[in-house]
Amino acid sequence: MKRWIRTLRTFLGVYYAYMLEYRSEIYLWALAGVFPFILMGVWIRAAESGHFGWEPVRFARYFFAVYLTRQLTVVWVIYEFEETVLKGTLSFYLLQPVPVVLRFLSSHLSERLARLPFMLALTLFFFLLYPRAFWIPDPRHILSFLILVTLAFGLRFLIQYTLSMLAFWTERAASVDEFFFLAYLFLSGMIAPLDVFPEGLRRFLMWTPFPYMLYTPARALMGGTVPWNQVLPVIALWGLFFWGLYRILWTRGLRHYSGMGA
């Protein structure tokens, strides 16, 4: 156990140093996540018509929370994994007595830390520009937000890592993820809160993993009640499903892996 903690600490430290080297690049990626702010504009204007039952300020807070959630749950493991398989560098990782996934997980977690200063600056900038939207969430809401964001990141990482396993068989694993991303873009609450979706569609979506990756954490930060007895089982079920799939694909994939180029 102690050994694991030490390994993880070392990995996080190393990857954090590595990420700091690429800070300018990371800040640009963070800036490229402005999509929620664009939609915020349209929805604020639309809310003024009073058709949607939400005040403009409420939309502003929602999309701000979406931005934060999205920044904290960004995942790109499929591109990294695809490269290690195609270039054969996976062979070196396999030789080390450390689970391969730990490497990717550390790089993702430490990148979050490197991104933090930019997120804080943008938060300040946003509230200076739109002070009416400023609010201090209740500590309990912050706690539920943090729990839900962690779960959202875990689920998204697990799903993308499972899809990455396809890289053992095809060179275009990342394009499979692009389809998943399209669904994520339109169904997770990025383009609008699920409250304005048609009732039937919303109820259906709550059974899919998508809303739990953005909508639920964002609503929790705004102070909405979290239906834990629905949220936790659905996340757990999808988590189990993808974890099982991942184990199967991983063992089969390794047998198929030829270490090309290494």
Add this chain to the structure above:
Amino acid sequence: MKRYLRLLALFWSTSVAQEMEYRLNFLLALLSSLGSAAGGLFGLSLFYRAGHALSGWTYPEAVAVLGVFTLLQAFSRALLFPNLNRIVDHVQYGTLDFILLKPVDSQFWISLRILSPWALPDALMGSLLLMWATWQLKRSFLSLMGALPAILAGILILYGLWFFLASLTIWFVKIYNVTYVLQSFLEAGRFPIGAYPALFRWFFTFVLPVAFLTTVPARQVVGRTAGHVGSLVMAWGLGLLLFAGSRMFWRFALRFYTSASS
């Protein structure tokens, strides 16, 4: 001039022939283009089902904006992405040397060397959306053709902006992803500019001229032509200015190219 046209035919026929090796990509591009069009329409419908008209435009009129947006996306996928995003590689590996040595205008080579055929589904989808909108609005096919000058101006503006950012990598290799920032801001072109609050409208007209990219051409399509000539003149003025600027900037930037690894 004739020599350049012949070169262009050679460039494009070879790059298309090369891509034809990966025919499965066509299916993937088709599915992804279908998915994003469906998502875009769904996003629009969320406003209209509640009875809110974006900047007073009807649903088919808003679809026309989405159509122009999709067409411009096709253009960036066909030419801007495959060519301009490669400038950084040429700088990093020093292969820009070979381009500069060729007896061709280097900006011509670097901007038009590759034509990606996988943009075709997007181009088709954009045209379909536009045709549906004109048919719904009982407009003539001619009004669609009338939008061509405005779309061409949009293409010039888009090229100028993209080229400027992409050639910044001659100085800063690390910001290779800056064009993704531009692209994410351009997402604002999915909606008519009037659907945004005043601050957004100002930003997307004067700082980043998204309004000229999609709203101005769409206005011609749907026949909201009040004050249209003025904005068309402005769009062309801006487009030509940016294009001339890109020529000058390229020559200026090349002075700082130090030819890595040679």
